[in-house]
Amino acid sequence: xxxxxxxxxxxxxxxxxxxxxxxxxxxxxxxxxxxxxxxxxxxxxxxxxxxxxxxxxxxxxxxxxxxxxxxxxxxxxxxxxxxxxxxxxxxxxxxxxxxxxxxxxxxxxxxxxxxxxxxxxxxxxxxxxxxxxxxxxxxxxxxxxxxxxxxxxxxxxxxxxxxxxxxxxxxxxxxxxxxxxxxxxxxxxxxxxxxxxxxxxxxxxxxxxxxxxxxxxxxxxxxxxxxxxxxxxxxxxxxxxxxxxxxxxxxxxxxxxxxxxxxxxxxxxxxxxxxxxxxxxxx
Amino acid sequence: xxxxxxxxxxxxxxxxxxxxxxxxxxxxxxxxxxxxxxxxxxxxxxxxxxxxxxxxxxxxxxxxxxxxxxxxxxxxxxxxxxxxxxxxxxxxxxxxxxxxxxxxxxxxxxxxxxxxxxxxxxxxxxxxxxxxxxxxxxxxxxxxxxxxxxxxxxxxxxxxxxxxxxxxxxxxxxxxxxxxxxxxxxxxxxxxxxxxxxxxxxxxxxxxxxxxxxxxxxxxxxxxxxxxxxxxxxxxxxxxxxxxxxxxxxxxxxxxxxxxxxxxxxxxxxxxxxxxxxxxxxxx
Numbered sequence: 224x225x226x227x228x229x230x231x232x233x234x235x236x237x238x239x240x241x242x243x244x245x246x247x248x249x250x251x252x253x254x255x256x257x258x259x260x261x262x263x264x265x266x267x268x269x270x271x272x273x274x275x276x277x278x279x280x281x282x283x284x285x286x287x288x289x290x291x292x293x294x295x296x297x298x299x300x301x302x303x304x305x306x307x308x309x310x311x312x313x314x315x316x317x318x319x320x321x322x323x324x325x326x327x328x329x330x331x332x333x334x335x336x337x338x339x340x341x342x343x344x345x346x347x348x349x350x351x352x353x354x355x356x357x358x359x360x361x362x363x364x365x366x367x368x369x370x371x372x373x374x375x376x377x378x379x380x381x382x383x384x385x386x387x388x389x390x391x392x393x394x395x396x397x398x399x400x401x402x403x404x405x406x407x408x409x410x411x412x413x414x415x416x417x418x419x420x421x422x423x424x425x426x427x428x429x430x431x432x433x434x435x436x437x438x439x440x441x442x443x444x445x446x447x448x449x450x451x452x453x454x455x456x457x458x459x460x461x462x463x464x465x466x467x468x469x470x471x472x473x474x475x476x477x478x479x480x481x482x483x484x485x486x487x488x489x490x491x492x493x494x495x496x497x498x499x500x501x502x503x504x505x506x
Numbered sequence: 507x508x509x510x511x512x513x514x515x516x517x518x519x520x521x522x523x524x525x526x527x528x529x530x531x532x533x534x535x536x537x538x539x540x541x542x543x544x545x546x547x548x549x550x551x552x553x554x555x556x557x558x559x560x561x562x563x564x565x566x567x568x569x570x571x572x573x574x575x576x577x578x579x580x581x582x583x584x585x586x587x588x589x590x591x592x593x594x595x596x597x598x599x600x601x602x603x604x605x606x607x608x609x610x611x612x613x614x615x616x617x618x619x620x621x622x623x624x625x626x627x628x629x630x631x632x633x634x635x636x637x638x639x640x641x642x643x644x645x646x647x648x649x650x651x652x653x654x655x656x657x658x659x660x661x662x663x664x665x666x667x668x669x670x671x672x673x674x675x676x677x678x679x680x681x682x683x684x685x686x687x688x689x690x691x692x693x694x695x696x697x698x699x700x701x702x703x704x705x706x707x708x709x710x711x712x713x714x715x716x717x718x719x720x721x722x723x724x725x726x727x728x729x730x731x732x733x734x735x736x737x738x739x740x741x742x743x744x745x746x747x748x749x750x751x752x753x754x755x756x757x758x759x760x761x762x763x764x765x766x767x768x769x770x771x772x773x774x775x776x777x778x779x780x781x782x783x784x785x786x787x788x789x790x
Contacts, residue, residue, distance in 0.1 A: 225708075225709065225710070227532075227713070228710060228713070394725040395725075396723070421720075421725065422716070422717060422720050422725075425716075426713075426717070429713060434688075434730050434782070436729050436730065437726070437727055437728040439725050439726065439727050491725065493725060
């Protein structure tokens, strides 16, 4: 048996990477981090008319019914809820950070979306048995990296879906979104921890005997220099005590990449989707 | 670019040993022997039985793959397509029906002859066979000469997968697509190989190629096409006999085992095996 086709191999690598990253945190990296990130995250996702969520919606549209029931785990400020709501799908959003939920409600209202539900909780605390087979699509976009037990959380997505499951991750390498050289400038020789769901989640699903499909999508973000600096400082504050000189370094780097006081970024995401083992089974 | 995963130890941070060997190196180790045993002479011998499989299967997987390329806007009426190792035209003809032109690179003359026959029988006249190996063809071809570079079921002829992927990317201005049979083969097939004492690599080729692509910084989209491989009993006999001949002289006992195996998997003279083809595509 090829070890790379064993579930234990990918489970082990995922957990090891998670442990390494957690061991490097010195600042607020969990709920407090996302509360603080809510506003800039919302700005980034809304930019370019929710390009990120819209591309994911386009990929999944041919595989879903017109009025699909969707579970969006870690919905953030509505990155996906807004375009999916506009596509006529009904979204149940799981989100623990109050500030994110506040942004989500404001964004949904602005987009004219009223028919959605928010479960204000961390995903691990959601009772999946009570939602057994309830959704046409159970999706998690750039959220799975936060969970140590990836396999368990993938199986929980499968529990609540009667058809499709989907995990979206970055596709620009292990350090997707933070590979501009700033890590080594600030952190020196400390190896930059990985967090992209891709390709590890794909490999794990494959080893689990699923036949996942993947679409790589390009999307754009646009945000003010101020918003980007805020985001970068919070990111590095997870790993080090920021000094005036590192703060200045971050500011200079962001300003150098801006034009017309805006930072434009072209990104890649992987949309990994597969049939829940429940698909086609009557509950 | 090579992905590595790090761990903290008493000596600091070390790379995980499990990932010390790249996907490319693993592919090379597994495929060198297989490629050496399947030379152009081998495929000249296999041309007829392979053609029987493609025609008996009504070009099924080729049609479905061409449709996926078309619906994902990689293939259109103006497309100038390169197909590497086109064989007898399993995908070439479905591609040609949806494209302006297909240049079909195929080193085995017998395969190329059958491709021309199949194209002619289907009234397809926009296929240009090039009877040569891909390395020779690539060396004489300019960058961005095609809109789509495609290779199906032949990546194992290229132990240097990175070279293949980079050359495909160089020759296409649009997209590239690799396709291969998913999984480690069907269990009955593997059991038969073991019974015959054949120690062919059991590597799951698409899974490896997919990770090689990512390792090269070319994350790819992926789709699966399930189909039924159909061929006459004679064609199946030829396939199995030729497979054994790659490893040793075929004995009477081998022939007996092959006949018995074919009889158990055939209905009304047709040998059927379910299979899935995985397509992986990326922007060049």
